[in-house]
Amino acid sequence: MNTFLTKTKQVEAYIKEGILNGKWSDKGKLPGEATMLAELGISRSTYREALAGLSSEGLISRKSGSGIYINGAVRRTGIAILARDTMISTPFGYWYRELADRWKVYTESEGYQTTLAFGYGCSDKAIQDSIVLFNSDAIKNTAGILSFLYPEPFVDILKRYRIPAVYIGAASEPLVSEAAVTINGDMLIDRVIETMSAAGYDDFSYMYLLDEEDLPHTGQVRYAYLKGEQHRHKIAGTDTDRLVPVTYSPDYSYAYDVFKEWWQGPNRSRAMFFADDALFDVASRAIVELGIRVPQDLAVLTYANVGRQFHFPVEVASIGLNPEEVAGKAWAMLSKLIKGEELSCIEEMIEPIVNIGASL
Numbered sequence: 001m002n003t004f005l006t007k008t009k010q011v012e013a014y015i016k017e018g019i020l021n022g023k024w025s026d027k028g029k030l031p032g033e034a035t036m037l038a039e040l041g042i043s044r045s046t047y048r049e050a051l052a053g054l055s056s057e058g059l060i061s062r063k064s065g066s067g068i069y070i071n072g073a074v075r076r077t078g079i080a081i082l083a084r085d086t087m088i089s090t091p092f093g094y095w096y097r098e099l100a101d102r103w104k105v106y107t108e109s110e111g112y113q114t115t116l117a118f119g120y121g122c123s124d125k126a127i128q129d130s131i132v133l134f135n136s137d138a139i140k141n142t143a144g145i146l147s148f149l150y151p152e153p154f155v156d157i158l159k160r161y162r163i164p165a166v167y168i169g170a171a172s173e174p175l176v177s178e179a180a181v182t183i184n185g186d187m188l189i190d191r192v193i194e195t196m197s198a199a200g201y202d203d204f205s206y207m208y209l210l211d212e213e214d215l216p217h218t219g220q221v222r223y224a225y226l227k228g229e230q231h232r233h234k235i236a237g238t239d240t241d242r243l244v245p246v247t248y249s250p251d252y253s254y255a256y257d258v259f260k261e262w263w264q265g266p267n268r269s270r271a272m273f274f275a276d277d278a279l280f281d282v283a284s285r286a287i288v289e290l291g292i293r294v295p296q297d298l299a300v301l302t303y304a305n306v307g308r309q310f311h312f313p314v315e316v317a318s319i320g321l322n323p324e325e326v327a328g329k330a331w332a333m334l335s336k337l338i339k340g341e342e343l344s345c346i347e348e349m350i351e352p353i354v355n356i357g358a359s360l
Contacts, residue, residue, distance in 0.1 A: 011040060011050035013340035016162065019059055019070050020143075030060065030068040076143035078115060079107045079334075080133055082165075083148040085118045090250055092278035095305055095323070096148055099168065102327035103146055110335070112143060124153035139163070144334045164337030166330050179337060181330045181348045183321055188352040189231045191319055192273050192301065199360050201271035201299055203242065205262070206235050207255070207283065208275040210245035228275075241267040252278045259283040263290060263298075271299035271360075277308055277318070284312050300359040315357035321350050 015030070017023075024030055031039075037047055051068060054060045061069050081103060087096045104114045115138070119127035127149065133139055134157050145151075145165040151158065158165055167180040196204045208228065236242040244262050246255045255278075262268055263286070274280035280302040292298050294314055304310075305320035329348045336343060 007042065007046050008049045008053070010340065011042060011046060012053045013162070014040070015050060015054060016057075016059060017338065017340045019054075020076055024070060028070055029066075030070070032067065076141050077111065077113050078138060078142040079103070079112045080115055080117045080138075080142050080145045081148070082117050082119065082131065082133075082145055082151075082154075084127065085120050086250055087148055088116065088118070092252060092281065094277070094308060098305075098307075098323045099327050099330075102323065103331060106327070106331045117145075119149060124150075128153050128157075144338045146330055146334060164334060166334045166337070168326065168330050179333050179343060179346045181326055181333065181350060184349045184351055185231065188303075188319060189234055191352055191354055193235065195301060195317075195319065195354055195356070195360070196271060196273065199271070199299060201269075203239075203269050204235075204271035204273055204299075204301075205242045205244050205269045206232065206273050206275065207244040207246060207259070207262075207279055208232065209248050209279070235273075242269065244272070246279060252276075252282045255279045255282040256286050259286045260290065263292065271295075271301070274300070274302035277302055277304035277310075277320075280304070280316070281310065284310065288313070294359045306353055306355070312359075314359050317357035317360035318355045319352050322353055326350055 030036060033044070033047065037044060040047065051060065051062075055062070058071055061071055063069055081100050083096055083100075087093050088100065100114075100116065107114045115133070117131050117133040120130040121127045128134065131154075133142070134154070139157075139161055142161070142163050145158070145163055147154075147165050147167050148169060149167075150169065151165050151167050154165070157163075165179070167182075169180070169182060196202065232243055244258060246252070246258045248254075259282075274283065280300070287294065287298070287300075294300055294312075299317075301317045301319065303320055304316070304318035306322040306324075308318065308320070310316045329350070333343060333348065
């Protein structure tokens, strides 16, 4: 049972999951009180408080002298994947689509139906209000949520319907108060610096997305850019000439012109780290058009997850996550929460993997 809930709530979650999964459907009622107390290792008062909560939900009824009967509950069969619309719909949403596809395989193999729930807008409230799932009867059939969106704005809704959620993203504490699978961002930057230094490029440049007004101003984004500022300082210190910011647009098109301007300017270096694979995807067109030889004229390292392929003349060196590991850990956490089982920790932090390609 989940130790981050009170004992009574843990017992409620455990019994509720048993009811929804048909654990006692053959007899239509819960085992006797003595049996349940022995099975759960709890006091009578805790057990009866939990029963009161389940009774208020309409899941059980007490019949004097006969026992606690189950009110025909049906197992919840829905798993929702929460995402901002642009995460999946944009041509550059490789990472999100790959995880969603893997989760569909995991969930459907266990008898669940997977749906995508999109949010729109530039604030936490706007995104929450736009998610149809939260305003439809489908929420009542949702067993769990895998969320690319920071879940804090949705906590009240999740609690109301007793739906466990696992957040998957780049931002770690202090954002994480729910179960989460996150990238170790500080370790990633350390690995970037180590990798570039080992290849002889201590003065490499760093292309990243600039925090502009047209970016969604959610708590998740604000924290991510706070961390980004720290990372930029760690890479470049006070040498801002090494920083190559790109204004955000859904198609990342500004990276093309920004790269050309940087390459033809006075402050270009011998190597560049691209903080996003989509940035490199767009900038690589400029690299090819300008006839830049990689790595002879310019060494390249980009953030990209394991298995990501680029249409580029040489194999691209990259650093990122293994999507199979991330998807597997997130589903394992959610599966435990759905069953009311204990999590050893609420945050699984994934270490980045370096792939030394011919571009470095």
